[in-house]
Amino acid sequence: xxxxxxxxxxxxxxxxxxxxxxxxxxxxxxxxxxxxxxxxxxxxxxxxxxxxxxxxxxxxxxxxxxxxxxxxxxxxxxxxxxxxxxxxxxxxxxxxxxxxxxxxxxxxxxxxxxxxxxxxxxxxxxxxxxxxxxxxxxxxxxxxxxxxxxxxxxxxxxxxxxxxxxxxxxxxxxxxxxxxxxxxxxxxxxxxxxxxxxxxxxxxxxxxxxxxxxxxxxxxxxxxxxxxxxxxxxxxxxxxxxxxxxxxxxxxxxxxxxxxxxxxxxxxxxxxxxxxxxxxxxxxxxxxxxxxxxxxxxxxxxxxxxxxxxxxxxxxxxxxxxxxxxxxxxxxxxxxxxxxxxxxxxxxxxxxxxxxxxxxxxxxxxxxxxxxxxxxxxxxxxxxxxxxxxxxxxxxxxxxxxxxxxxxxxxxxxxxxxxxxxxxxxxxxxxxxx
Numbered sequence: 146x147x148x149x150x151x152x153x154x155x156x157x158x159x160x161x162x163x164x165x166x167x168x169x170x171x172x173x174x175x176x177x178x179x180x181x182x183x184x185x186x187x188x189x190x191x192x193x194x195x196x197x198x199x200x201x202x203x204x205x206x207x208x209x210x211x212x213x214x215x216x217x218x219x220x221x222x223x224x225x226x227x228x229x230x231x232x233x234x235x236x237x238x239x240x241x242x243x244x245x246x247x248x249x250x251x252x253x254x255x256x257x258x259x260x261x262x263x264x265x266x267x268x269x270x271x272x273x274x275x276x277x278x279x280x281x282x283x284x285x286x287x288x289x290x291x292x293x294x295x296x297x298x299x300x301x302x303x304x305x306x307x308x309x310x311x312x313x314x315x316x317x318x319x320x321x322x323x324x325x326x327x328x329x330x331x332x333x334x335x336x337x338x339x340x341x342x343x344x345x346x347x348x349x350x351x352x353x354x355x356x357x358x359x360x361x362x363x364x365x366x367x368x369x370x371x372x373x374x375x376x377x378x379x380x381x382x383x384x385x386x387x388x389x390x391x392x393x394x395x396x397x398x399x400x401x402x403x404x405x406x407x408x409x410x411x412x413x414x415x416x417x418x419x420x421x422x423x424x425x426x427x428x429x430x431x432x433x434x435x436x437x438x439x440x441x442x443x444x445x446x447x448x449x450x451x452x453x454x455x456x457x458x459x460x461x462x463x464x465x466x467x468x469x470x471x472x473x474x475x476x477x478x479x480x481x482x483x484x485x486x487x488x489x490x491x492x493x494x495x496x497x498x499x500x501x502x503x504x505x506x507x508x509x510x511x512x513x514x515x516x517x518x519x520x521x522x523x524x525x526x527x528x529x530x531x532x533x534x535x536x537x538x539x540x541x542x543x544x545x546x547x548x549x550x551x552x553x554x555x556x557x558x559x560x561x562x563x564x565x566x567x568x569x570x571x572x573x574x575x576x577x578x579x
Contacts, residue, residue, distance in 0.1 A: 148449035154179055155440060169479045170426070173487075174433035177440050187443075192436045199435030200428065203387055204310030209424035210390030211303050214397045215257035216420045218368070219266040220408050221401030226365040227252045228270060233361040235335075237352035240342025242275045243288055247334045250292035251299060251327065252365070255372035258303045260296035260518050264289060264526040268533040276534070278348055284341060286534040287544035290527040291552065292334055294515040297481065299327035301375045301393070304481050304511050306386050307431070311486060312493055314503045316386045317379040318570040318578040319511075322504050325566050326512055326559055333551035367400055380573055427482060434483035438490045447491045454495050464499045465560040468492050468506065469513045476517020480525075484514055504570060504578065505563040512556050519545055 155176055162172035174192070181187045199205075218224075231248040238244045246267065253263050268289045275285040297304045300320030309316035341347065353361070374396060375389045384392065401408030408416075441447065459467060471492065475484045489510055496506040518526040521538060527545060531538045559566055570578040 148444050148446045151180065151183065151444040152441070152446045152449075154183075155437065159437075163478060169483060170430040170433050173430070173437045173483055177433075177436055180440050180444075195436045195439045196432035199432050202310060204306065204316075204385075205428065205431065207306045207387045207390040208303055208427055209420060210387070210394050211258045211301060211306070212262075212424050212427075213417070213420040214371075214390065214393035215259045215262040216416050217394065217397035217401055217408070218253075218256050218371075219262060220412055220416050221397065221405055222407040223256065223365075223368045223400070224249070224253065224266045224270060226361075226368055228267075230361040230365040232350065233353040233358045236350040238335075238339065238342075239349055240280075240338045240347040241350040242271065242278060242280060243284075243338035243342065243347065244335055246271050246275070246285075246288050247292045247331050247338065250289075250295050251331045252369065254295040254297075254299035254327065255301075256368060257296055258301040258306075260293045260515065260526050261529060263296040264293035264529040265533075267293070268530045272530065272534045280347055281345065281544075282534050282536050283541040283544045284345075286527075286530045286536060286541040287548055288334065288338065289533075290519045290524075290530040290541070291545060291548040292331075293526045293530070294518050294552075295327050295330055297515045297518075298323050298330065298512060300324065300372060301386075301389070302511065304485065304514065305507070306390075307482055308485055308489065308507050308511065309386070312489065312503065312507070314507055315570070315574065315577045317376070318504050318574055319507055320376050320379065321570040321573055322508050322566045323511070324569055326508060326555065329555045329558070330552055333555050334548060337548050337551055367404060371396060427480075430480060430483050431486065434486035437483075438486050441487070441491055447494045450491060451494050451498050455498060459499070461499050461501055462561060464496060464501060465505075465509055466557075468496065469509050469556060469560060472510050472513030473516060473520075476514040476523070477520045478523055480523070481511075481514040481517065484517075485510065502563060502567060504567060505559075508566050509556070509560060512559065516549065516552065516556070519549065 158179055159172055159176035162175055163169065177192055227249045228245060231245040231252065235244040235248050249267055250263055253267060257263060272285045272289055276282055300323050302323060305319040305323060306316055308314065309319050371393060375393055378384045378392065379386055379389050471488060472484065475488050493506065517523060524538065527538055527541065531541055
């Protein structure tokens, strides 16, 4: 069988299993099984070996530690302090709580690295409050879900850690490249909130005094030091991404236990259990996705794809748009990490062939997959926000589309102007990013 037939078999089997509601992690592993009958050299032992090789990576230790740091920050009540700061900064704009929602998501993204933690932690506090002040439930859910995608775009980002480790791209460079897109997405959402506020007459809060602003900054300052320590430590070469994740855990634990005293020793087992459970799900998915990706490489499917796209003559911009569409599509159906392992490794040689910078490709992929967190049927952040707002997912879909459109414009700008995101890494890490 040629690469095309094998790809059809792999993706076809995977698609059928997903439609049958088999969990994605298991579907990826089971989709590889029919391929064993094609080549006598393929055995189940190879599948297990490839899964073990993917787990046996020092960089992947960062995933459970960043998840633990995010859970510790949520348990420590950091979100309350960030909301107070965001309210002091932008609460006086039309649609004040909508702007607060966006800004606090941007601030929390610099601490957690996880969009689901963002949606759950911020949504549980702001969605009921927005409904109480007269904001539409669908809008409250939609803006919470859409703003939470910044959790995996603004550094530190779990997706960027996985991407950098998988494709040997500078994680410090990826972190720095995520800053500008994150800010642009936040601005696009705030503009959308402004027009919503004008149309529906959403309330405006009184402008905070200078003393209130300084007090809010002081209250959140220690929490806001987290991204400075993590990103600064990695970019400055003081520690690796994995070591940075451990530092984030120790710092979060110290804030919760000793500084704010909002975490008690009795809470720790529950926080550790939740973090371990989510990390186990993520890492198991990485193992089966790696086995799936290895099969793609074994049958030279990426090379065949490079040849096909080369004949199309798409060029740099065309290839960037094609990659974004592919990631947007797959992000609608499966989690971002297996999507990176499957689709990212297949498209990476294609982007190299047209001369796309590895960091540029990574940011396109991460942003596109982040948007998949608010697009059904997967839409995990939208599911979380809808559950908190106590509405059906479909009821929030219209507002999600309205908020998502300017975000897609930002993605298009990133594709068309790669120097916009590469400027910061090239300036601060000239020895690693050319």
